[in-house]
Amino acid sequence: MRLYPIRNLLFAIASVLVALPLALAPRAALAQAAKAASGEPYRIGVTYPLSGPQGAWGQLLIPSMEIAVQHVNAAGGVNGRPLSLVIEDTKGNPEGAVSAMRKVVQVDRVAAILTIFTNVVSAQMPLADQLKVPLLSPVEAPGLVAKSEWAFAHSPLLSRTLPLVSQRWQRDKVKRLFAFYPNTPIAKVGSPIVKAEADRLGIQYEETLFKLGDTDFRGLITRAKNFNPDAIFIFGHGTPDEGVIMKQTRELGMTTQMYNGCACVTVKSYREAAGKAAEGVIYAGFKYDVAAAKKLIDAYRARLGFDPDYGGLEVYDMVFMIAEGIRKYGYSGDGIRRGLTEIKDFRSIGGGLVSMDKDRQSLVAVGLYQVKDASKPEFVELKE
Amino acid sequence: MLAIGLGLAGYYALVAVGFALIFATLRIFHIAHGTVFISAGYLFFVLHRVNGLELFTSGVISVAVAAVLGLAIDKLVYLPVMRRGGGLFSVFIASLGVSLIFEAGFLAYTKGVVSVARTDTLDILSAGSVAVRTLDLGVLALVAVVFGLLYLWLHRTQVGLEVRGLTDNSPLAAVVGVNVDRTRNHIFLLASALAGLAGVLTAYDMGINPDTGTRTLFVAVVAVILGGVRNILLGTIVGSVALGILTAYAGFFFPEWVTFSVFLTMILLILWRPQGLFG
Numbered sequence: 001m002r003l004y005p006i007r008n009l010l011f012a013i014a015s016v017l018v019a020l021p022l023a024l025a026p027r028a029a030l031a032q033a034a035k036a037a038s039g040e041p042y043r044i045g046v047t048y049p050l051s052g053p054q055g056a057w058g059q060l061l062i063p064s065m066e067i068a069v070q071h072v073n074a075a076g077g078v079n080g081r082p083l084s085l086v087i088e089d090t091k092g093n094p095e096g097a098v099s100a101m102r103k104v105v106q107v108d109r110v111a112a113i114l115t116i117f118t119n120v121v122s123a124q125m126p127l128a129d130q131l132k133v134p135l136l137s138p139v140e141a142p143g144l145v146a147k148s149e150w151a152f153a154h155s156p157l158l159s160r161t162l163p164l165v166s167q168r169w170q171r172d173k174v175k176r177l178f179a180f181y182p183n184t185p186i187a188k189v190g191s192p193i194v195k196a197e198a199d200r201l202g203i204q205y206e207e208t209l210f211k212l213g214d215t216d217f218r219g220l221i222t223r224a225k226n227f228n229p230d231a232i233f234i235f236g237h238g239t240p241d242e243g244v245i246m247k248q249t250r251e252l253g254m255t256t257q258m259y260n261g262c263a264c265v266t267v268k269s270y271r272e273a274a275g276k277a278a279e280g281v282i283y284a285g286f287k288y289d290v291a292a293a294k295k296l297i298d299a300y301r302a303r304l305g306f307d308p309d310y311g312g313l314e315v316y317d318m319v320f321m322i323a324e325g326i327r328k329y330g331y332s333g334d335g336i337r338r339g340l341t342e343i344k345d346f347r348s349i350g351g352g353l354v355s356m357d358k359d360r361q362s363l364v365a366v367g368l369y370q371v372k373d374a375s376k377p378e379f380v381e382l383k384e
Numbered sequence: 385m386l387a388i389g390l391g392l393a394g395y396y397a398l399v400a401v402g403f404a405l406i407f408a409t410l411r412i413f414h415i416a417h418g419t420v421f422i423s424a425g426y427l428f429f430v431l432h433r434v435n436g437l438e439l440f441t442s443g444v445i446s447v448a449v450a451a452v453l454g455l456a457i458d459k460l461v462y463l464p465v466m467r468r469g470g471g472l473f474s475v476f477i478a479s480l481g482v483s484l485i486f487e488a489g490f491l492a493y494t495k496g497v498v499s500v501a502r503t504d505t506l507d508i509l510s511a512g513s514v515a516v517r518t519l520d521l522g523v524l525a526l527v528a529v530v531f532g533l534l535y536l537w538l539h540r541t542q543v544g545l546e547v548r549g550l551t552d553n554s555p556l557a558a559v560v561g562v563n564v565d566r567t568r569n570h571i572f573l574l575a576s577a578l579a580g581l582a583g584v585l586t587a588y589d590m591g592i593n594p595d596t597g598t599r600t601l602f603v604a605v606v607a608v609i610l611g612g613v614r615n616i617l618l619g620t621i622v623g624s625v626a627l628g629i630l631t632a633y634a635g636f637f638f639p640e641w642v643t644f645s646v647f648l649t650m651i652l653l654i655l656w657r658p659q660g661l662f663g
Contacts, residue, residue: 056495183640208639215498215590218388219635240498244591251506253515273591275503375503 037077041084042331044069044322045104045113045133047097047120054092056269057116057311060304062087064312065114067299068319078326083319086110094123105131112136112322112336114315118144118185125151134337136322138314140262141189146359150333152340154314154321154354154362158193158235158261161284164368165259166197168282168382169231172257178229179207180220180245182236190235190261210245212237217245221252232256238264238311243273250277259283263310263369271374278374286310287365288379289351296349307377313350321346385632391520393628394527398582400604400611400620401534402575408613409550409571412475415601416457416482417579422597424450424580425587426490429501432588443588447580454576455569457482483598490594500591501584519589526585530578531617538617543570551616599643603627606650612660619662 046065048058065085073082086108088100097120104110105127112134115121118141128135128150137145138155145151169177177198181187187209198205206227208220224232232249234242243265246258263285264270271278288310290297296316300308308316324346325339343356352365372378399421406414424446432442457479465478507518538544546567549557558564586592586600607627611619627646634645653660 051492051495054495056497059495211639213496213498213593213595215500215586215593215596216392216635219385219632219637220639222385222388222636240500240591244498244500247500247505248590251508251517253508253510269497272503273498273500275500276505 037073037080037082039081041082042078042326043084043086043108043110044319045101045108045110046085046087047090047100047104047113047115047124048087049092049096049117049120050087050089051091054117055089057092058089060267060309061116061311061315063300063303064296064308064316065319067296067303068316070299071295072319072323078323083323090115090117090120092117092120094119097121097123098127101127101131101133105133111331111333112325114318114322121145121151131333132337133333134340136318136340138311138318141185142361143359145361149360150337152356152360152362154318154364156262156284156286156364156366157361158190160364161261161366162193162197164284164366165233165261165282166201168259168368169203170201172230174201174203174230176204176227176229177206177231177233178224178227178256179205179233179235180224180242181207181209182212182239182241183209184212184237186236194233194235194261210241212239212241214241215244217241217248218252221245221249221254224249225252225254229256232258233261234258235261236264238262238267238270240269240273243270243275243278246274246281247277257282260285263288265371265374266309266377266379267311268306268309271371271377274374276374278371281371282368282382283371284366284368286313287348287350287352287367288313288369292351293349310350313348316349317346317354320349385636386629387514387516387520388635389629389632390625391517391523391628392631393625394520394523395582395586395600396604396607396627397527397620397624398530398578398585399600400607400624401531401616402578403601403604404608404611404613404616404620405547405571405575407608408616409547409554410568411472411554412462413472413479414575415476415479415598416461416486417454417575417604418597418599418601419483419486420450420454420457420576420597421579421583421586421600422490422592422594423453423486424583425501425592425596426493426499428584428587429499429592433499433501433503439588443581443584446584447577450580450583451573451577454579455572458568458572487594487598494594496594498591498593499587501587506589523585523589526581530581531621535617537574543567547571551614602643603631603646606646606653609650609660610653612662614659615662619660622661 049055050058069083086104088103090096090100101124115135115137118139121137121139124135125148129148134150136152139153140155140157142157145153179194181190195205210217210220236242258281260281260283265278265281265283297307322336325336328339329335346354348354355363357363368382369379370382372380403417406412427449428442428446431437432439461478462475465474508515546562549562607623611623631642634642
């Protein structure tokens with residue numbers, strides 16, 4: 001009992017010794033950043049889902065944006081002033097999207113917004129026209145952002161990734177192809193493009209829709225098995241459901257080569273759902289050069305404990321794109337819009353070059369990859 | 385498809401027999417039985433997948449917690465409602481409330497992302513074009529053992545005799561000296577442990593979503609209605625096998641209509657034979 005005061009004293013001293021460097025370190029970093037960039041920050045609105053079924057996306061991607069802001073600020077900011085993010089939860093639905101956008105524009109006075117998801121962007125575009133604030137998102141719905149001169153997208157469309165996959169089908173002499181799509185509007189986007197490509201190559205094609213949120217896809221996979229395909233193609237929202245399909249496909253004895261229409265398999269939750277079944281999967285997606293992205297990967301890993309997926313690279317780029325717009329034309333909606341419109345040969349953190357087309361959809365470098373190890377993870381670019 | 389259907393039947397049977405035990409003896413429409421199922425699944429996921437605890441230990445802990453959770457729902461929700469004069473409908477509403485609260489909690493925790501408690505791929509046994517997962521065989525063997533033990537429990541033990549007495553005539557059983565409170569505890573513990581076992585196996589096998597418990601329970605309820613509640617073991621086994629095969633084939637031929645097919649079966653059955661096949 002008598003030892004308790006001494007023990008408490010030692011504990012208190014040890015706590016101070018441990019806490020002191022931690023408490024001082026951020027201040028030192030801030031002081032350095034302040035030296036690099038000072039003054040009132042340029043604010044960028046972030047309207048992302050932080051809750052609801054899609055809330056995980058906000059938690060995965062916002063750290064990448066925050067790291068990008070740190071990197072911009074550490075390098076002197078934009079015209080000497082720091083960047084900062086104003087984050088609002090959209091809950092992933094149109095009502096939340098509009099509410100969050102009004103808040104960041106009309107209360108926080110941001111001049112540009114980073115946002116995500118087709119339904120959210122669709123709801124925000126009329127407001128962007130009205131408020132004259134540019135939206136920048138990784139949506140992959142073809143033609144969506146062409147509807148508003150204030151909407152921009154930075155993502156690889158299926159029309160850009162599919163040719164890489166179909167070259168592989170030709171090389172591997174695929175004769176029968178079975179495709180899986182979720183029962184959402186993305187199927188209306190993906191199915192006609194893939195079917196047309198299969199027809200062009202003389203490949204017999206069959207497809208099915210799966211229900212998001214289901215966990216037992218064995219009936220659909222048995223249907224695929226009965227079709228006896230040489231190749232299976234999966235194209236969806238990058239939800240773990242697709243990983244479960246991969247796993248259950250292998251567990252029904254199918255050894256058919258699987259292809260993915262996006263880089264979704266780089267997403268941690270997707271890989272975890274697929275497990276070892278993800279290994280060998282070939283996918284085409286956003287160029288992800290690990291060496292080029294090292295500074296993001298290191299910072300992201302230090303914060304979250306795992307590597308960023310392709311979406312993390314896209315949103316990291318977006319912060320720099322907006323920063324470039326501010327640097328060139330000042331901190332205003334119209335200035336940033338002009339800067340985004342003029343993006344040409346922008347060096348992505350993933351290693352490729354990016355240009356904005358006339359419909360405000362970025363033309364990004366894409367690559368064909370194969371998953372070698374789903375747990376590390378290790379993705380090998382297929383060059384041939 | 386038959387193999388898939390039988391595998392599903394195993395899960396349905398484990399949930400259905402517990403639900404039937406509670407419904408047949410206590411007349412409680414225990415919607416929160418699905419909550420017990422999914423809670424065990426998520427606990428197993430957290431213990432085994434997230435924290436790396438050994439598979440068997442994680443499973444045993446999860447099943448034990450499920451048993452206690454089921455009993456706690458009865459003690460903390462159902463019994464207080466009944467003591468305050470609430471009827472079985474009030475208990476049903478309370479059960480629904482418990483179910484919705486847990487489902488919302490799991491949705492907030494998981495963000496609706498499917499949780500699969502394993503990363504490895506299951507072994508399969510192949511014979512020609514037929515491939516059967518070893519897990520399905522294991523589940524069927526486990527269900528056979530569980531039902532065998534349940535048969536012995538119901539027919540060779542004092543508590544089992546009391547359970548059958550409550551099933552046949554609840555008021556009379558109480559009059560002739562059946563210790564209803566003790567029997568009630570046994571029923572909730574056992575039924576919840578079985579639901580927990582199904583939840584653990586489902587989380588390990590296909591993965592779970594926050595609404596997986598409710599969806600599985602609905603199929604299990606239809607299996608109970610199909611089999612009838614007078615012969616709990618035979619009724620739930622036959623009902624579960626029928627529903628397992630039905631959902632497997634519906635998933636193949638009409639994947640958008642699986643739920644529809646289950647409830648259409650229920651409505652037709654109620655119209656044709658309200659007491660069930662063995663009721």
